[in-house]
Amino acid sequence: MIPTDLPANPISCYGVSKALGEHLGQRFVAQHGLSVLCLRIGWVPAANHAPPDARRPLALQHRWLSDEDLCQAITLAMEAPVDYGIVNITSQVSGSPWSLEEARALLGYQPRSVHVPRRQDLLSRAGARLARWRRPD
Numbered sequence: 001m002i003p004t005d006l007p008a009n010p011i012s013c014y015g016v017s018k019a020l021g022e023h024l025g026q027r028f029v030a031q032h033g034l035s036v037l038c039l040r041i042g043w044v045p046a047a048n049h050a051p052p053d054a055r056r057p058l059a060l061q062h063r064w065l066s067d068e069d070l071c072q073a074i075t076l077a078m079e080a081p082v083d084y085g086i087v088n089i090t091s092q093v094s095g096s097p098w099s100l101e102e103a104r105a106l107l108g109y110q111p112r113s114v115h116v117p118r119r120q121d122l123l124s125r126a127g128a129r130l131a132r133w134r135r136p137d
Helices: 013-032 067-079 101-107 122-133
Strands: 036-041 084-089
Touching: 013 036, 013 084, 036 067, 067 084, 067 101, 084 101
Parallel strands: 036 084
Antiparallel strands: none
16 A cells, blocks of 8 residues: 655656645644645546546556545545645545545545446457557548
8 A cells, every 4th residue: 555654756747846745735834833734636537427447547547536535535624623634535446556544534534436447458459459550441
């Protein structure tokens, strides 16, 4: 499981900016007594009507977050009596490496949406690649 207290090791400018924001939040708590809760939000696709299908990479499927669970997490975060905290937010995804223990402990977060990731089978992938390379007669 990937807990939130694992040292940050960003590999992109985006990741660096997120780690910096978390660090700045911690400094504002220490220096100004503010309350800061950082949500590490999973993957929320634009058309989020159902869990992702097997055409999506497993890395995305493992971070899937339904609209319902996202709204629940934000509502709980706004009401949480926390000085400073970092929590992962995903839906309940089988085999996901992202720990939700901190979110449960700090927020009382209980994801309602469930997803079991699936790999696309080899024949489907081959057929999809072949279709992209075919030219109309």
